[in-house]
Amino acid sequence: MSALRSRPPPRVMGIVNVTPDSFSDGGRLASVEAAVAHGLRLVEQGADILDIGGESTRPGAEPVDAAEELARVLPVIKSLRARWPGPISIDAMKPAVARAAVAAGATLWNDVTALGHAPDSLATAAELGCDVVLMHMRGEPRTMQAGPRYHDVVAEVTAWLSARAAAAMAAGVARERIWLDPGLGFGKTAAHNLALTAHLDRLVATGFPVLYGASRKRVIQSVDPTATDPGDRLGGSLALALEATRAGVSILRVHDVRETVQALKLQAAVAVAARD
Ligand code: HH2
Numbered sequence: 001m002s003a004l005r006s007r008p009p010p011r012v013m014g015i016v017n018v019t020p021d022s023f024s025d026g027g028r029l030a031s032v033e034a035a036v037a038h039g040l041r042l043v044e045q046g047a048d049i050l051d052i053g054g055e056s057t058r059p060g061a062e063p064v065d066a067a068e069e070l071a072r073v074l075p076v077i078k079s080l081r082a083r084w085p086g087p088i089s090i091d092a093m094k095p096a097v098a099r100a101a102v103a104a105g106a107t108l109w110n111d112v113t114a115l116g117h118a119p120d121s122l123a124t125a126a127e128l129g130c131d132v133v134l135m136h137m138r139g140e141p142r143t144m145q146a147g148p149r150y151h152d153v154v155a156e157v158t159a160w161l162s163a164r165a166a167a168a169m170a171a172g173v174a175r176e177r178i179w180l181d182p183g184l185g186f187g188k189t190a191a192h193n194l195a196l197t198a199h200l201d202r203l204v205a206t207g208f209p210v211l212y213g214a215s216r217k218r219v220i221q222s223v224d225p226t227a228t229d230p231g232d233r234l235g236g237s238l239a240l241a242l243e244a245t246r247a248g249v250s251i252l253r254v255h256d257v258r259e260t261v262q263a264l265k266l267q268a269a270v271a272v273a274a275r276d
């Protein structure tokens with residue numbers, strides 16, 4: 001309990017997906033408006049950061065071209081930027097998308113390829129000077145769940161992310177801009193995801209802020225087989241968020257902001273009561 005008391009609570013990153021299947025079948029404008037309204041609702045519910053994504057990275061997802069991705073995310077970022085002063089993250093792997101998103105007001109590049117997608121990813125991050133999330137993924141979304149194997153998943157993910165952070169710094173990204181993420185569900189079995197969660201302290205010990213995203217992921221269904229629908233995974237999402245908080249993560253990437261903020265408040269209140 002003492003560690004929980006001495007640390008600030010993690011910041012909550014609310015997920016705003018602007019993919020055709022995520023919000024609206026009423027056309028582009030309707031889906032922009034729905035995404036902006038959703039983002040503002042998450043802010044009201046206590047989100048500290050909004051993560052805007054225009055390309056699904058779900059297992060099996062097909063890539064989207066940069067023009068289409070930009071057409072999805074830029075109007076949403078611009079509109080949110082005009083209405084809210086807080087940090088806005090672009091969840092994208094293409095440097096051109098990150099560049100345009102930052103020009104439109106994004107302050108953080110959340111890259112599930114840890115700046116490995118394109119030859120100019122590292123240099124672009126250095127030039128933009130924004131915060132950057134380096135996430136671990138084995139393979140690519142289309143194929144990543146085809147029998148992933150590790151000898152020691154915690155050690156391998158930690159070493160890989162440390163090497164990517166070193167590469168980013170060598171390319172000119174400032175140390176204090178770098179966040180690390182174990183990438184739950186990205187080329188990992190349920191057992192790998194649970195091991196990474198159980199040993200998050202090892203990633204926290206690197207000294208970089210750690211982002212953790214387990215919200216509504218399949219690992220929850222692996223433990224509760226009745227939770228086939230992602231909408232039925234709130235209990236598991238909250239349990240994993242609290243475990244990650246106990247381990248010292250700095251950012252939680254979640255769909256259910258209100259419920260996560262409430263769970264964190266209760267966890268903090270119990271930690272205070274434990275002192276009395
Ligand atoms: N998970 C998804 C997308 N982006 N970024 C980071 N840093 N960490 C994650 O764990 C992470 C991420 C999951 O992808 P998607 O299929 O788009 O679903 P959703 O965005 O609804 O979570």
